Amino acid sequence: MRVVGIGNRWRSDDGVGLEVAARVRALDLKIDVVERDGEPVAVLDAIEGAGAVVVVDAVSSGATPGTLHRLDASTTPLAQELFNRSTTHHLGLPEAVELGRALGRLPDTLVVIGVEGESWAAGEQLSAPVAAALDGAVAAVVEEVERCTSRP
Amino acid sequence: MSERTIVTEYLARVEGEGGMRVRIEGDRVEDVQLQIYEPPRFFEAFLRGRRFTEVPDITARICGICPIAYQLSSVMAMERICGVEVGGQLEALRRLIYCGEWIESHALHVFMLHAPDFLGYESAIEIARDNPELVARALELKKTGNHLMSVVGGRDVHPINVRVGGWYRTPSKRELRALREPLERAREESLAAVRLTAGFDFPDYEREYELVALSQPGEYPIERGRIVSTGGIDIDASEYEEHFVEEHVAWSNALHSHIIGRGSYLCGPLARFAMSYDELTPLAKEVAAEVGLTPAERNPFRSIIVRSVELVEACDEALRLIDEYEEPDAPAVEVVPRAGVGHGVTEAPRGICWHRYEIDDEGTILEAKIVPPTSQNQKAIEEDLRGVVERSLHIPDDELALLCEQTIRNYDPCISCATHFLKLDIQRS
Numbered sequence: 001m002r003v004v005g006i007g008n009r010w011r012s013d014d015g016v017g018l019e020v021a022a023r024v025r026a027l028d029l030k031i032d033v034v035e036r037d038g039e040p041v042a043v044l045d046a047i048e049g050a051g052a053v054v055v056v057d058a059v060s061s062g063a064t065p066g067t068l069h070r071l072d073a074s075t076t077p078l079a080q081e082l083f084n085r086s087t088t089h090h091l092g093l094p095e096a097v098e099l100g101r102a103l104g105r106l107p108d109t110l111v112v113i114g115v116e117g118e119s120w121a122a123g124e125q126l127s128a129p130v131a132a133a134l135d136g137a138v139a140a141v142v143e144e145v146e147r148c149t150s151r152p
Numbered sequence: 153m154s155e156r157t158i159v160t161e162y163l164a165r166v167e168g169e170g171g172m173r174v175r176i177e178g179d180r181v182e183d184v185q186l187q188i189y190e191p192p193r194f195f196e197a198f199l200r201g202r203r204f205t206e207v208p209d210i211t212a213r214i215c216g217i218c219p220i221a222y223q224l225s226s227v228m229a230m231e232r233i234c235g236v237e238v239g240g241q242l243e244a245l246r247r248l249i250y251c252g253e254w255i256e257s258h259a260l261h262v263f264m265l266h267a268p269d270f271l272g273y274e275s276a277i278e279i280a281r282d283n284p285e286l287v288a289r290a291l292e293l294k295k296t297g298n299h300l301m302s303v304v305g306g307r308d309v310h311p312i313n314v315r316v317g318g319w320y321r322t323p324s325k326r327e328l329r330a331l332r333e334p335l336e337r338a339r340e341e342s343l344a345a346v347r348l349t350a351g352f353d354f355p356d357y358e359r360e361y362e363l364v365a366l367s368q369p370g371e372y373p374i375e376r377g378r379i380v381s382t383g384g385i386d387i388d389a390s391e392y393e394e395h396f397v398e399e400h401v402a403w404s405n406a407l408h409s410h411i412i413g414r415g416s417y418l419c420g421p422l423a424r425f426a427m428s429y430d431e432l433t434p435l436a437k438e439v440a441a442e443v444g445l446t447p448a449e450r451n452p453f454r455s456i457i458v459r460s461v462e463l464v465e466a467c468d469e470a471l472r473l474i475d476e477y478e479e480p481d482a483p484a485v486e487v488v489p490r491a492g493v494g495h496g497v498t499e500a501p502r503g504i505c506w507h508r509y510e511i512d513d514e515g516t517i518l519e520a521k522i523v524p525p526t527s528q529n530q531k532a533i534e535e536d537l538r539g540v541v542e543r544s545l546h547i548p549d550d551e552l553a554l555l556c557e558q559t560i561r562n563y564d565p566c567i568s569c570a571t572h573f574l575k576l577d578i579q580r581s
Contacts, residue, residue, distance in 0.1 A: 010194065010213055037216035037310075041260060041294055095277055102280035103288060122194035 001149055002032035002050040002107075003141060006043060006057040006093060013065075013117030013130045017056040020115070020137045024056075027138075029145060040096040047100060052109035052148035054141050057093055058130075059083065059114030066129035068140055069114035073097050074106070082114060109148055113140045174541050174556060181542050185401075186534045186560075199520040204230050204489055204511045208314040211507075211522070216310070217260065220253040220301070221500030222522070223314045224375055225507040229389075229496030230316045233511055234487045241480040242318040243375075244473050248328075249304040249311070250375045250498070251470040255297025255338060257501035258459045258466070261564045262345055263290030266456050269558045270352035289341055293463070296331075296338040300470060303327055318484030328474045335471050342463035343439055349460050350443035354453045355555065357540055361450065361532060362411060363423035366499050372431040372465055373424055375498050380427060383414060389495035392506050398523065409528040416531035419503030420563060421458040422449065433468040436461050452536055452562040459501075459564070489515030500525050502564045526565045533563050 005021025008014040025033040078094035100106045118127040175183040211222035264276040280287040305311025366377030398407040429447040491513045497506045503525030510519040
């Protein structure tokens with residue numbers, strides 16, 4: 001069981017995945033918690049090799065900032081339009097996941113908790129609505145962890 | 153008169169942060185505007201008022217792909233201000249960790265980002281579906297680079313072990329020796345990469361660039377050297393601003409660099425290879441010759457082969473440095489701050505990364521300026537786009553747009569420093 005926080009701490013709400021992961025780690029749930037900056041190969045590396053993985057990342061879908069999204073990527077691709085962090089070859093979280101699927105390296109359970117962001121400007125501060133969503137996001141991750149670990 | 157506009161937008165989460173626009177009227181390219189990289193101005197501001205010893209930890213955050221470039225350029229600038237020289241094994245370890253960065257960065261770009269263009273795939277995901285073994289080997293190669301960075305740097309993505317004056321901790325001989333085997337495998341993969349990429353079909357395009365790279369007698373330029381160019385520049389890092397300037401352009405909040413009085417220039421693998429060919433290791437030189445790559449190479453699309461040769465070079469160098477390693481007595485030399493201005497420049501995988509700092513007697517940073525390789529290459533990319541489009545006006549818009557993207561990718565522009573994504577839109581009128 002592993003929790004992977006993804007984000008860029010220097011891009012305001014883009015850092016929310018890292019903050020949630022840090023808070024989950026502080027709960028001392030006896031699970032792996034790792035943080036990645038979004039570089040696709042490192043992300044793939046982080047989600048590979050565990051039975052179940054919960055990824056936390058910022059999302060930009062047009063929903064109200066602070067909205068939590070639950071996406072199951074275990075068997076179906078993530079909607080690309082939710083994740084803007086990508087490169088000149090469209091490599092972001094959805095692509096890292098699909099790369100893992102093509103190589104047969106995905107965990108059986110892969111759930112993404114997305115936190116809708118508001119500001120992506122340079123800076124270290126989370127926006128108010130995203131900061132207010134932190135507790136809920138941590139609870140959502142913990143709920144997933146419990147669901148996965150209680151399974152026989 | 154028919155007019156077509158090709159718009160390739162890197163729509164960042166920050167509106168208006170990036171994009172590419174080519175406007176064609178009839179058989180003339182009217183305008184090329186490119187804005188792909190936002191310089192790390194936030195970090196420059198953030199560095200002011202901080203301790204001079206904090207630079208490696210702060211600058212490492214600018215880029216998840218090339219943290220070492222930022223770290224080493226910054227600590228070397230600070231050491232120059234303070235009159236300290238870091239030599240011997242402490243300096244050799246800097247070259248070693250930098251080899252790790254070249255390996256992971258070049259492996260990512262060659263296989264995951266650039267190869268799909270030549271193999272006719274949309275992305276590396278499709279390659280993985282058809283040829284999982286090739287992609288798995290590429291990932292392994294990248295991982296070897298990352299692993300080398302973690303062993304020397306303490307962590308691969310934002311290494312924590314680099315400091316002004318050297319290192320917090322130096323690795324044992326035994327730790328480094330354990331890297332030999334994976335590096336030998338990586339070298340074999342790199343040789344295979346040269347042969348694979350040399351077999352690609354390349355657009356027929358060449359241009360006389362002014363090439364700019366570091367040069368250091370006796371070694372292929374990585375972590376040190378003078379700044380030299382094919383146009384006769386031969387300067388110390390401290391003289392950079394007498395020859396190079398960054399300018400604001402109307403369509404972009406990014407800065408474009410040029411050589412004063414001349415114009416655009418190209419830095420990165422093609423420049424290093426052309427000017428330091430003689431310094432390549434025998435194996436790197438041999439495989440380059442085998443595939444017909446010479447220092448006269450000026451086709452930017454063939455930079456993928458040069459990157460592969462540099463993979464061989466980096467593996468070879470890493471193995472040599474590991475074999476010659478002796479554990480140093482102390483992990484760092486003491487650095488006492490003194491007021492002054494200092495410069496540092498190193499060869500990031502994508503080209504020279506130049507820094508200037510001013511600190512006071514207490515070691516507080518008063519001013520920071522960072523010129524990353526991608527902002528230096530922006531003008532050359534624009535001119536390539538113009539050239540490539542001009543000779544390809546007859547091809548359909550979708551193919552032309554792909555060719556434009558490919559032209560940009562020749563330069564391996566920074567990808568994780570800014571949160572960009574690419575949207576392609578072609579308009580005709």
